[in-house]
Amino acid sequence: MGHTELDRDAAHAFFGNPPTGPVVMLNLLRFNEVADYTGHPELAPAEPISGRKAYGVYSEWTIPLLEAAGAAVELLAEAAVSLIGPADEHWDTALLVRYPSAQAFRDMTSSPEYLAGYGHRAAALADSRLIPLVPRS
Numbered sequence: 001m002g003h004t005e006l007d008r009d010a011a012h013a014f015f016g017n018p019p020t021g022p023v024v025m026l027n028l029l030r031f032n033e034v035a036d037y038t039g040h041p042e043l044a045p046a047e048p049i050s051g052r053k054a055y056g057v058y059s060e061w062t063i064p065l066l067e068a069a070g071a072a073v074e075l076l077a078e079a080a081v082s083l084i085g086p087a088d089e090h091w092d093t094a095l096l097v098r099y100p101s102a103q104a105f106r107d108m109t110s111s112p113e114y115l116a117g118y119g120h121r122a123a124a125l126a127d128s129r130l131i132p133l134v135p136r137s
Helices: 008-016 051-068 102-109 112-124
Strands: 023-031 072-078 093-099 125-133
Touching: 008 102, 023 051, 023 102, 051 072, 051 102, 051 112, 051 125, 093 102, 112 125
Parallel strands: none
Antiparallel strands: 023 093, 023 125, 072 093
16 A cells, blocks of 8 residues: 555654755655546546546646745656665656745645645555655755
8 A cells, every 4th residue: 555645643743843944845656557536536537547647637736836835846757766775666756846834835735725636646646755855054
C-alpha cells in the first residue's frame, strides 16, 4: 500500500514548529496505471484515464492556487533509476514547489478551492513522498 495522504503526526510536528522563510516541497510521485476515483467518484471522468493524466488534471486545477499563494513550481522532472535506495522503490516524477512559508502551504492545501480538486491527486497516485525542504541561508 502506497503513501498518498498526509501523515497527521508528521504534519503536527512540522507545523507545530514551522521554519521561518520559504519552504520547498519535494514531491516524489508514482502514478496508478489507471486513475482510481473510488474515493472521489464525483470527479471521475466519463472514461477511464491514466494516473498520469489525472495528475495533469490536478495540476491544472492547482496551478492558479499556487500562484495566488505566492508559490511556484521550480522543477518538474521525469525520475530516472534510483542510484541509492531500495531496488523496488521507483518514482515516475519528481516535483519541487517553492512556497513563501510553511503557513502559505498549509493555507493553500486546506482551502475549499484546493480540496474541491484534491480527488484528482488521490486518484492519480499509487505512492508518493512529500518532504519539506528548508533552504539554508
